Amino acid sequence: MAQYHQFDALVVGAGGAGLMSALYASKAVKTAVISKLYPTRSHTGTAQGGIAAALGNMEPDKWEWHAYDTVKGGDFLSDQDAVDILCREAIDAVIDLEHMGLPFDRTREGKISQRRFGGHTNNETKQPVMRACHAADRTGHMILQTLYQQCIKNDVRFFDEFQMVDLIIEDNTCRGVVAVELRTGEMHVFHAKAVMLATGGFGKMWRITSNAHSLTGDGPSIILQHNLPLEDMEFFQFHPTGIYRMGILLSEAARGEGAVFINGKGERFMTRYAPTMKDLASRDVCSRSIYKEVRAGNGVNGKDYVYMDFRPDQINKYFEADGSPRRVDAAYIEQRLPDILEFVRVYMGIDPISEPVPIQPTAHYAMGGIPTDLDARVLADEKGTVVNGLFAAGEVACVSVHGANRLGTNSLVDLVVYGRRGGVAMADYAKQAQFLPIAQNAHEAAEAAMNNLRNNHGKEKAGQIRKDLQMHMDENVGVFRTRAGLEMAIEEIHGYQARYKNLHIDDTGLRWNTDLMEAWELGNLLSLAEVTAISALARTESRGAHYREDYPNRDDQNFLKHSLTWTNGQQRIAYKPVHMGRYEPTERKY
Ligand SMILES: Cc1cc2nc3c(=O)[nH]c(=O)nc-3n(C[C@H](O)[C@H](O)[C@H](O)COP(=O)(O)OP(=O)(O)OC[C@H]3O[C@@H](n4cnc5c(N)ncnc54)[C@H](O)[C@@H]3O)c2cc1C
Numbered sequence: 001m002a003q004y005h006q007f008d009a010l011v012v013g014a015g016g017a018g019l020m021s022a023l024y025a026s027k028a029v030k031t032a033v034i035s036k037l038y039p040t041r042s043h044t045g046t047a048q049g050g051i052a053a054a055l056g057n058m059e060p061d062k063w064e065w066h067a068y069d070t071v072k073g074g075d076f077l078s079d080q081d082a083v084d085i086l087c088r089e090a091i092d093a094v095i096d097l098e099h100m101g102l103p104f105d106r107t108r109e110g111k112i113s114q115r116r117f118g119g120h121t122n123n124e125t126k127q128p129v130m131r132a133c134h135a136a137d138r139t140g141h142m143i144l145q146t147l148y149q150q151c152i153k154n155d156v157r158f159f160d161e162f163q164m165v166d167l168i169i170e171d172n173t174c175r176g177v178v179a180v181e182l183r184t185g186e187m188h189v190f191h192a193k194a195v196m197l198a199t200g201g202f203g204k205m206w207r208i209t210s211n212a213h214s215l216t217g218d219g220p221s222i223i224l225q226h227n228l229p230l231e232d233m234e235f236f237q238f239h240p241t242g243i244y245r246m247g248i249l250l251s252e253a254a255r256g257e258g259a260v261f262i263n264g265k266g267e268r269f270m271t272r273y274a275p276t277m278k279d280l281a282s283r284d285v286c287s288r289s290i291y292k293e294v295r296a297g298n299g300v301n302g303k304d305y306v307y308m309d310f311r312p313d314q315i316n317k318y319f320e321a322d323g324s325p326r327r328v329d330a331a332y333i334e335q336r337l338p339d340i341l342e343f344v345r346v347y348m349g350i351d352p353i354s355e356p357v358p359i360q361p362t363a364h365y366a367m368g369g370i371p372t373d374l375d376a377r378v379l380a381d382e383k384g385t386v387v388n389g390l391f392a393a394g395e396v397a398c399v400s401v402h403g404a405n406r407l408g409t410n411s412l413v414d415l416v417v418y419g420r421r422g423g424v425a426m427a428d429y430a431k432q433a434q435f436l437p438i439a440q441n442a443h444e445a446a447e448a449a450m451n452n453l454r455n456n457h458g459k460e461k462a463g464q465i466r467k468d469l470q471m472h473m474d475e476n477v478g479v480f481r482t483r484a485g486l487e488m489a490i491e492e493i494h495g496y497q498a499r500y501k502n503l504h505i506d507d508t509g510l511r512w513n514t515d516l517m518e519a520w521e522l523g524n525l526l527s528l529a530e531v532t533a534i535s536a537l538a539r540t541e542s543r544g545a546h547y548r549e550d551y552p553n554r555d556d557q558n559f560l561k562h563s564l565t566w567t568n569g570q571q572r573i574a575y576k577p578v579h580m581g582r583y584e585p586t587e588r589k590y
Contacts, residue, residue, distance in 0.1 A: 002178070002187035002443040007032040007157070008430040009423075010177060010192035012164045012219065014039030016140065016415035017394025017422075018198035019147035021376070024423025025196075026154045029430045033156055034179050034190065036163040036214060036517075039148050043200050043212045044415065047140025048251035048339060049117060050132030051097075051412035053090040057111040058130040063087040065123040066131060070410060071583045073119040073282045074367075074403020075544035075554065077232070077562070080581030082374055082399045086410070086417050093416040094133050102146040104135050115336075116256040119282040119407040119590070128256075128280050132409040137253055137339045140412060162188065163517060164218060166446035167195065167390070168438050169226050172380065174390035175436050178443045180450070182517065185510025187443045193433040194389050194426040197223075197370060197378070198419070201395040203236075204521075205529045206363035206478070207470035210242055210249035219396045221524035223370050224531065228380055228387065229564040229574070231398040232368035233528070234536040234546045237406055238479050240286035242362025243347055244305045249362060250340050252408040254308065255279045257336050258315040258328055261290065262307045262356060263298040268318065269306075274590035278322075281590035284405045284545045287361040287479050300358060307356035310341075361479055365406055367545065368535075369398040371564060376422030382564050382576040389429065393422040400562060403578075404544020454516050458502030462519040465496050465503075469522075469529060477533050482549050486537040493530045500526060527567065535565045538573050556585050 008029035011022040018033060025031045035042070054061040066087040071078045098104060098112060105113040114130040122129040135142040151158075159179070166178040168189075176191040202217030203209040220230050240261070241250040260279045263269050273289040274281035281289075294304050309315070312328050319326050330353050334341060344352045370392040371379040376399070378390040394415045401414055472492050476485035500523060507515040541555035542548050561575040 002189045004189050004191065005032070006191045006435065008192065009194045009196070009426045010034065010190050011196040011198060012177060013042070013198035013200060013394070014158070015042035015044040015198060015200050015394060016143050016147065016412060017419040018196065019144070019151055020416050020419030021196050021198060021391070021393055021423035021426065022156045023147060023151050023154060024420050025427045026151065026156045028427035031156050032159060032190070033151070034159040034162040034164060034177065036161065036182065038160050039158065040144050042144060043215060044140045045144045046212065047412055048137040048249070049253035049256070050115060050134035050139050050409045051094060051143070052117065052120060052131050052407070052409035053094040053133055053413060054087065054131055055091060055094065055112060055114065055133065057107060058114045060122065061129055061131055063091060065121065065129070066090065068123055068583060069120050070401060070407055071403065072588060073407040074405055075588060076403065076560065076583070076585035077400070077543060077578055078403030079400050079579035080583060081579050082401045084581065085374060086401045086414060089417045090413045093413065093420060097143065097146060097416065100146050100150050102135065102142050104133055115253060116280060117408040118252050118255065118280045118286070119277070120409070126276055128277065132253070132256065134253070137251055137337050143412060143416070164222070165450065165520065166443070167222050167226060168442045169387065169390070173388040173436060175438045176442070178446045182512060185513055187447050189438070189443050191435060191438055193430040193435060194391060196376070196422055196426055197390070197392040197396055198394045199396045201366045202525070202528050203363045203366070205469065205473050205525050205532065207474045208242055208247040208360065209363040210239055210247055211363065216521035217524045217528040218521065219392070220370055221527045224527050224566070224568050227566065227568050228378070229371065229566045230368060230531055231371040231564050232400060232562050233532045233565055234539050234563065235367035235404050235544055236363060236532065237283055237365040237367060237545045238287045238361040239283055239364035240290055240361050241308055241359045243343065244358035244360050246347060247362035248343055248347060249364065250308065250343065250357070250359060254310060254337055254340055257333065258319060258326065259308050259310045260315070260318050261286070262309050263293045264300040264302070264306070265298055267298070269293050269298070277590035282405055282407060285590055288547060290361055291479055305358045305360040308359045309356045310352040311354060311356065365411065366395055367398070367400070367402040367404065367406055369396045372397045372399050374399065374421070375425035376418055377425065382574040389433065391422045391426050393418045404546060450516065450520065453503065453519050454505055454508055456503050456505065458504050460499045460502045460504065462503055462522045465499055466522050466525065469493070469496050469525065473529055477529070477536060480547055480549050481536055483537065486533050489533040490530065490537065493526060493533060497526050497530070531565050531567050534567065534571065535563045535573065539563065560585065
């Protein structure tokens with residue numbers, strides 16, 4: 001037996017996207033949120049740098065410049081109608097957050113303070129523009145706290161530490177969700193008219209990653225199981241500045257404040273790869289440049305890392321060399337980047353004010369995900385068929401605004417803009433829809449899958465398979481890709497999937513069975529790794545974050561299109577056109 005609940009709108013995930021959509025849905029219909037983590041522990045809380053909006057508080061800016069930067073950053077794969085909405089509504093969405101009480105940093109005149117970030121420019125001068133609104137380097141934390149308070153105030157019902165393990169979809173209509181209550185191991189059925197998937201990213205496929213332990217792609221994996229496709233899965237962003245060996249993120253805000261990359265010879269190498277934007281070129285460009293330096297033997301001590309230099313006297317020298325009048329001192333850096341400095345001090349035992357910091361690219365952000373339309377409705381195929389009652393927003397979704405590569409600070413704005421649109425669309429849908437019947441045994445398939453895992457007496461350990469998968473993904477499905485490497489990856493992943501059938505779980509109990517849930521999550525990571533490698537193999541060009549050494553050029557003739565990949569049952573890849581607009585593809589120069 002499963003416990004039964006009924007809500008008009010049900011949101012899965014309590015990060016920025018989930019909370020924003022729950023808040024807006026709850027203004028009109030009875031709304032609940034289920035989340036495997038306590039809401040304010042969601043990954044959104046770790047976002048440091050800021051949220052982009054062309055407020056123009058510090059210097060001239062326009063949302064059209066923001067739109068162009070986003071499309072160019074996305075290597076022209078972004079859907080330009082979706083980008084226009086993102087950048088136009090960003091302004092109002094940030095003011096909306098301000099009115100909810102979000103404590104942004106302020107200028108002297110009391111306006112929201114803004115800083116520079118990679119790829120964001122004044123389109124006329126081509127120079128970096130201050131567009132990222134921030135609350136010190138804790139912007140995501142503040143967004144999460146603010147939205148959570150607002151949801152509580154608006155009577156959103158929270159089911160904390162409930163993990164979705166299946167969707168109930170019949171006749172192309174979503175009717176609810178099956179979840180496990182982690183505290184008891186009991187199954188729950190949530191009957192709903194509209195379901196929003198806001199389960200976040202899935203960077204745990206890789207070993208060196210900025211992503212939290214919980215980012216295992218449960219939502220998109222369940223989508224695949226229901227014979228629905230995922231979009232643009234070959235595009236996964238590697239952020240250039242992870243702490244060496246750990247992958248913990250050091251926000252681009254550091255470079256926005258003046259920090260630069262230097263190689264093992266002490267050279268500021270980005271001036272060679274991106275003469276205009278230099279260290280603030282887009283992330284794909286910076287990550288590849290770092291590895292090119294490493295391959296040329298310019299890593300620190302011949303190893304696979306370089307430095308990020310935060311030393312104020314050095315930063316001032318770089319400003320001087322660039323002809324910039326800006327100057328910084330230690331107090332300024334401490335005030336603008338408190339958490340980042342603390343991470344380096346705690347995790348590396350290094351003081352960034354006096355020593356350069358070892359960094360390497362880290363798996364960071366999924367540009368691909370669950371295909372949606374402009375109102376966050378989930379799409380079933382390349383023709384744009386809508387799955388009734390099913391919505392997706394945030395990192396898990398692909399609308400697609402980020403195209404082949406996301407600009408920094410554009411995720412937080414995606415969460416609030418498309419979270420809000422999705423919440424409104426869910427409520428509108430739920431107001432006119434009926435509760436459709438669900439079978440008595442709707443939870444049984446998921447329950448049986450859990451029981452199989454729990455009672456399996458195989459020889460394999462989930463932790464070991466996960467480690468092997470992550471090592472292999474770093475090696476063959478990372479910053480640089482080749483046909484041979486990707487083919488090997490697919491074969492390896494199929495091998496891990498075979499080993500996965502032979503698992504052994506130590507904990508056979510029901511309560512707080514993290515052993516079981518992590519094993520279940522590994523199954524999801526394996527599905528997502530498979531779909532990533534398959535779509536990467538099929539895209540024989542280089543664009544944005546997807547770099548094929550055997551096809552180093554962008555190929556607009558054949559690949560200016562989104563991929564949709566199905567892996568369950570019959571494997572299939574289809575393509576659909578990019579929604580073009582004002583901007584024609586040009587060569588990307590930074
Ligand atoms: C370290 C770091 C720093 C970043 N900095 C920035 C930045 O400065 N600016 C920017 O724009 N972007 C930044 N990003 C990216 C951005 O933070 C994320 O893309 C964004 O926060 C994702 O939000 P989300 O709401 O989609 O999901 P998340 O915040 O990841 O939340 C996912 C939610 O889904 C729930 N969930 C998952 N699976 C299940 C399940 N099976 N059942 C129930 N619940 C489930 C979780 O409990 C959680 O509540 C950063 C990312 C990282 C990792």
